[in-house]
Amino acid sequence: MEHFQRVCREAGAKLTPQRLEIFREVAATGDHPDAETIYRRVRKRMPTVSLDTIYRTLWLLVDLGIIQTLGxxxxxxxxxxxxxxxxxxxxxxxxxxxxxxxxxxxxxxxxxxxxxxxxxxxxxxxxxxxxxxxxxxxxxxxxxxxxxxxxxxxxxxxx
Amino acid sequence: MEHFQRVCREAGAKLTPQRLEIFREVAATGDHPDAETIYRRVRKRMPTVSLDTIYRTLWLLVDLGIIQTLGxxxxxxxxxxxxxxxxxxxxxxxxxxxxxxxxxxxxxxxxxxxxxxxxxxxxxxxxxxxxxxxxxxxxxxxxxxxxxxxxxxxxxxxx
DNA sequence: GACTTAAGTGATTATAATAAGCATCCTGTG
DNA sequence: CACAGGATGCTTATTATAATCACTTAAGTC
CATH class of the missing domain: 3.30.1490.190 (Ferric-uptake regulator, C-terminal dimerisarion domain)
Structure with missing residues (x-):
């Protein structure tokens, strides 16, 4: 989690509540959810996020090397x-x-x-x-x- | 190729020229083409095939266990x-x-x-x-x- | 702590891959 | 060689993901 914040800083990416929440969700679970699933879960705690932000954030995290995709x-x-x-x-x-x-x-x-x-x-x-x-x-x-x-x-x- | 014909027979799937051609194409190449690529290649020898048939045939072959998908x-x-x-x-x-x-x-x-x-x-x-x-x-x-x-x-x- | 600014967000609108529906056609069989 | 049901191709949906754009907000500066 701190790792996440540090990498974001270094990459010049802003720390937004959405990103925090999305990362937390992906990091918390052991299964390997797809964007839609993450969307549903995050929306419980943050009903205003858009699916779009989920996609953008996930691929951002992939680009930053913080998460990966399966397959x-x-x-x-x-x-x-x-x-x-x-x-x-x-x-x-x-x-x-x-x-x-x-x-x-x-x-x-x-x-x-x-x-x-x-x-x-x-x-x-x-x-x-x-x-x-x-x-x-x-x-x-x-x-x-x-x-x-x-x-x-x-x-x-x-x- | 004979294997292919035998399996089709046993599964009650008909042997159509399209299927022959599509299987030949997939089996011939060492790379791992996607449906669109196979479509382009097959169309050279059989200009009338539809992309749709490519999809249906490919998944049929997968269901028959004759080919597999990557990832x-x-x-x-x-x-x-x-x-x-x-x-x-x-x-x-x-x-x-x-x-x-x-x-x-x-x-x-x-x-x-x-x-x-x-x-x-x-x-x-x-x-x-x-x-x-x-x-x-x-x-x-x-x-x-x-x-x-x-x-x-x-x-x-x-x- | 107010100011500034670029990045981020959400809503809407595209795009691209794949599937479904249907009328016609062809393979395998008697 | 006629038949029946599966196969094809066409057109039309779906679905996941990406692009646009106007508005908001995080983060650095004074």
């Missing part, structure tokens, strides 16, 4: 995969491209006991995130621009 | 996660709920060399899919219904 970055469309062999994914956080890779070790991961209390696992796969060679190459040419505000770079959000 | 099942909204500690996810393929779990072993996975040729990895996390205890409990009570057509069970699609 391949919420705003993406569905993507399909005909590869039914056991395999894993590398996702580029810059361009969003996804490549398969293989690893016998990863295929045979031993599941921790804690999972027993959650459910019965049918399959696991590993998702590696990083920067693909293409994007790394481009970044090397185009100077990074130290102050790059880098707002909302589509495809940049992923867990 | 948390395309049709989901963005979901947010304030947990920045290294952690992993269990996703219930029935209800879509996602729970965090922890494993030192998973945090320290040794990446295969093949990844070097793809990009620089910044983080990895494991996604375990299965049926959560809640859903397993419900399924035990409600008899499974051997012929359950189980069409489009929202949240059922995930890799």
């Amino acid at each position: 391949a970055g919420g705003r993406e469309r569905a993507r399909f995969d005909a590869n039914l062999d056991p395999h894993h994914h590398f996702v580029c956080v810059q361009c969003g491209s996804t490549r398969d890779f293989y690893s016998k070790d990863f295929d045979a991961l031993a599941l921790p006991d804690s999972l027993r209390e959650i459910g019965r696992v049918e399959a696991t796969h590993v998702e590696a995130r990083g920067v693909c060679l293409d994007c790394a190459g481009k970044a090397a040419k185009a100077p990074p621009g130290p102050k790059s505000k880098s707002k909302s770079n589509t495809n940049t959000r992923t867990v | 948390a099942g395309g049709r989901e909204r963005a979901r947010f996660d304030a947990n920045l500690d290294p952690h992993h996810h269990f996703v219930c393929v029935q209800c879509g709920s996602t729970r965090d779990f922890y494993s030192k072993d998973f945090d320290a996975l040794a990446l295969p060399d093949s990844l070097r040729e793809i990009g620089r990895v910044e983080a990895t996390h494991v996604e375990a899919r299965g049926v959560c205890l809640d859903c397993a409990g419900k399924a035990a009570k409600a008899p499974p219904g051997p012929k359950s057509k189980s069409k489009s069970n929202t949240n059922t699609r995930t890799v």
